[in-house]
Amino acid sequence: xxxxxxxxxxxxxxxxxxxxxxxxxxxxxxxxxxxxxxxxxxxxxxxxxxxxxxxxxxxxxxxxxxxxxxxxxxxxxxxxxxxxxxxxxxxxxxxxxxxxxxxxxxxxxxxxxxxxxxxxxxxxxxxxxxxxxxxxxxxxxxxxxxxxxxxxxxxxxxxxxxxxxxxxxxxxxxxxxxxxxxxxxxxxxxxxxxxxxxxxxxxxxxxxxxxxxxxxxxxxxxxxxxxxxxxxxxxxxxxxxxxxxxxxxxxxxxxxxxxxxxxxxxxxxxxxxxxxxxxxxxxxxxxxxxxxxxxxxxxxxxxxxxxxxxxxxxxxxxxxxxxxxxxxxxxxxxxxxxxxxxxxxxxxxxxxxxxxxxxxxxxxxxxxxxxxxxxxxxxxxxxxxxxxxxxxxxxxxxxxxxxxxxxxxxxxxxxxxxxxxxxxxxxxxxxxxxxxxxxxxxxxxxxxxxxxxxxxxxxxxxxxxxxxxxxxxxxxxxxxxxxxxxxxxxxxxxxx
Amino acid sequence: xxxxxxxxxxxxxxxxxxxxxxxxxxxxxxxxxxxxxxxxxxxxxxxxxxxxxxxxxxxxxxx
Numbered sequence: 253x254x255x256x257x258x259x260x261x262x263x264x265x266x267x268x269x270x271x272x273x274x275x276x277x278x279x280x281x282x283x284x285x286x287x288x289x290x291x292x293x294x295x296x297x298x299x300x301x302x303x304x305x306x307x308x309x310x311x312x313x314x315x316x317x318x319x320x321x322x323x324x325x326x327x328x329x330x331x332x333x334x335x336x337x338x339x340x341x342x343x344x345x346x347x348x349x350x351x352x353x354x355x356x357x358x359x360x361x362x363x364x365x366x367x368x369x370x371x372x373x374x375x376x377x378x379x380x381x382x383x384x385x386x387x388x389x390x391x392x393x394x395x396x397x398x399x400x401x402x403x404x405x406x407x408x409x410x411x412x413x414x415x416x417x418x419x420x421x422x423x424x425x426x427x428x429x430x431x432x433x434x435x436x437x438x439x440x441x442x443x444x445x446x447x448x449x450x451x452x453x454x455x456x457x458x459x460x461x462x463x464x465x466x467x468x469x470x471x472x473x474x475x476x477x478x479x480x481x482x483x484x485x486x487x488x489x490x491x492x493x494x495x496x497x498x499x500x501x502x503x504x505x506x507x508x509x510x511x512x513x514x515x516x517x518x519x520x521x522x523x524x525x526x527x528x529x530x531x532x533x534x535x536x537x538x539x540x541x542x543x544x545x546x547x548x549x550x551x552x553x554x555x556x557x558x559x560x561x562x563x564x565x566x567x568x569x570x571x572x573x574x575x576x577x578x579x580x581x582x583x584x585x586x587x588x589x590x591x592x593x594x595x596x597x598x599x600x601x602x603x604x605x606x607x608x609x610x611x612x613x614x615x616x617x618x619x620x621x622x623x624x625x626x627x628x629x630x631x632x633x634x635x636x637x638x639x640x641x642x643x644x645x646x647x648x649x650x651x652x653x654x655x656x657x658x659x660x661x662x663x664x665x666x667x668x669x670x671x672x673x674x675x676x677x678x679x680x681x682x683x684x685x686x687x688x689x690x691x692x693x694x695x696x697x698x699x700x701x702x703x704x705x706x707x708x709x710x711x712x713x714x715x716x717x718x719x720x721x722x723x724x725x726x727x728x729x730x731x732x733x734x735x736x737x738x739x740x741x742x743x744x745x746x747x748x
Numbered sequence: 749x750x751x752x753x754x755x756x757x758x759x760x761x762x763x764x765x766x767x768x769x770x771x772x773x774x775x776x777x778x779x780x781x782x783x784x785x786x787x788x789x790x791x792x793x794x795x796x797x798x799x800x801x802x803x804x805x806x807x808x809x810x811x
Contacts (some may be wrong), residue, residue: 281752288756295763306770313763320760563768570771663753 263673287655291316304587307571307580308648314564315649318557318605319402319656323666325553327351328399329698330390333724338541338732342514347547348703349503351554355707356499362565364490365706369565369603370708372478373695374471379712382694382701383719384726385686390698393417393683394676397607397697400684401650405657407669410680415611417684422612423619425460425692426631432459440466450595454628460692461630468695475709484709494709502714507544515543551556558707561605568603580645581637592617592638594627600646606700608691610646613638621676631692683748690723 291312298305315539319325325347332344362368373379390396395403395416399416403411436459444455444466455461477484477493484490519539523530530539545551572578579592580601600609616626616638627633641647644718661667672680687697694701702720705713 284756286754288759292763306767309763310767310771313760313767316760317764437809563764567767567771570774659756660753663756732786737769 278664280613280665280667283667284659287659287662291652291655298357302587304575304583307568307575307583308568308645309644310564310571310647311649312652314567315559315652315706316656316659318398318649319405319653319658320660321553321557321560322398322402322653323405323657323660325351325550325557327402327550327553327557329396329702329720330394330399330724333387333721334391334728336510336514337725337728340509340514342543343547344550346507346510346543347554349507350544350547350551352703352706353499353503353555354551354555355558355561355703356495356709358555358562359565360490360495362562363484363494364487366485367566368484368708369568370704370710372473372475372708372710373701373705373712374468374473375711375715376468376471377715378468378471379694379701380719380722381713382690383716383721384690384723385693385719386690386697386701386716387720387723387725388727388730389683389686389688389690390720391683391722391724391731393571393680395683397611397687397691398699399655399707401607405654405667405670406661407472407658407667409670410672413672413680415685417681418608418688419611419615419684421624421685421688422608422692425689426458426612426616427626427629428459429457433457433462435459436462440663443467443470447633449630452595452628453630453634455630458629463601463693464630474711476711477709479711488656489609490709493501498709498711499706504656508540511540511543515539519543557605561704561707565604572603584639584643587643589640589643591640591691592620592627594632594634596634598635598637599639599644602646604704605649606646606696606704607650607699608688608700609636610644610650611613612692613644614647617644617711619642637712672725694719 295306295309295312298510299309326344327348328344329348330349335341335343336345359368359370363370369633372635393400395411395414397418397622402413404415433456441456444464447455447465447469449465450454453461455465475484476498477486477489480489480490480493480497481494484494487638498546516539519542520530522677523539530536566714575583577583579598581596581598584590584599585593585597600606600613602609613632613636617640620626620638626638632638656733691697691701696702696705696716698720701716702713706717
């Protein structure tokens with residue numbers, strides 16, 4: 253009798269667990285469908301209201317795809333470098349390099365046809381220095397600019413703190429003047445004045461303004477095609493200059509170095525245990541191929557990201573032709589949102605995947621609304637503007653990216669609300685600060701200054717990547733030192 | 749439950765298809781190379797302030 257009661261109770265408990273699991277799954281599915289429905293409603297509703305809003309919906313749907321890909325591929329530059337330098341595992345880094353390469357392959361025909369919205373950034377040592385700041389920051393924060401977005405979509409509140417810190421730092425740094433002007437070389441000030449910028453920008457007041465107009469803009473903005481004397485919009489320029497010389501060869505060499513330093517030994521030991529002998533060039537090539545194909549998820553995500561990035565350029569260019577403008581500032585003005593346009597009537601409208609500038613913009617807009625002048629600098633006042641985040645095209649992309657990542661995370665049971673501790677919150681804020689400085693010095697983050705630039709043959713892309721690797725190495729060393737110090741302190745307090 | 753994910757992909761693909769259909773024909777109309785090689789966009793308006801043309805090159809350098 254007792255046995256029967258016990259087994260009935262066990263069956264009831266099992267049934268209750270199954271019911272709870274089913275309820276949780278239904279709830280999860282409803283959340284995912286709700287998010288999808290929200291984005292669909294926004295797209296359809298705004299289009300019905302005014303067809304110009306389709307331009308913003310383009311950013312939204314591509315942002316959604318980016319979010320899905322990032323979450324699926326666990327696309328994180330911070331993890332890539334941390335795994336490589338801390339535990340000597342190159343899988344994520346290799347996946348990211350392959351993804352960049354695939355994006356380059358897809359971008360080449362777009363560039364050759366002259367439809368690319370991409371433009372190169374100035375090339376100089378500033379890209380390396382910026383990369384160092386960014387690399388340190390992303391390791392300390394535990395996530396890069398793009399992965400912080402998708403991790404926020406997974407419910408990680410540390411990642412949200414990183415985004416907040418990164419956004420705030422950029423907005424404040426872009427406008428810092430006064431005391432900071434003492435650190436500006438006289439040559440930068442003179443050179444900035446010679447640019448003849450509008451008086452409203454007040455170019456002599458602001459460290460970043462003088463850094464940009466007095467130093468960065470003086471350097472050439474070149475692609476590999478242009479270095480080789482070929483136009484970007486040509487078969488030779490796009491495929492030989494940008495793709496072969498700018499991406500395939502350096503990426504192949506980088507992967508070869510990673511293979512020799514981090515993969516070869518482990519691969520040979522594994523093969524030896526399996527009874528296979530790795531000899532000669534064919535054996536090495538087999539090992540190289542095994543390394544490249546080790547992280548299929550990241551590579552697949554990279555391929556889809558590449559296709560999406562290229563398609564976004566095509567679609568955005570098409571809409572610019574259809575509506576007859578070259579920048580979304582004109583569109584916002586037409587639909588009655590003229591607050592926060594730059595002095596040129598422009599807003600940030602990259603036409604491709606970008607992360608950090610729209611994050612700085614919403615802080616800039618908030619500060620402006622609070623009465624803090626933010627339009628007297630080059631970053632906001634002259635180029636990107638600070639439109640209302642509700643109608644900022646690039647902000648639609650970032651919101652949808654978080655949403656897309658959340659949908660995939662919900663479907664894979666990877667969504668979990670993670671509350672930060674005081675310690676993790678501190679690292680998130682400090683890391684976001686360093687990334688914010690790096691992003692503004694380098695005119696972009698791991699996406700805008702590395703991933704997109706390398707894939708489009710911009711000479712500054714690999715320089716930023718080099719700095720980012722150096723910064724990540726320093727970040728890993730710092731964290732190892734910090735952890736050891738903390739462990740020693742804890743052991744001491746335990747009397748060990 | 750994962751099979752429901754196809755609904756997400758289908759909706760996303762549907763919107764993407766609409767966006768493509770809406771935006772690509774103008775590109776075909778003016779011709780790919782016309783745009784890429786300095787061609788003028790359809791319905792190009794004169795809303796850009798001519799006096800600000802001097803900043804065009806600077807604008808390219810900044811994001």
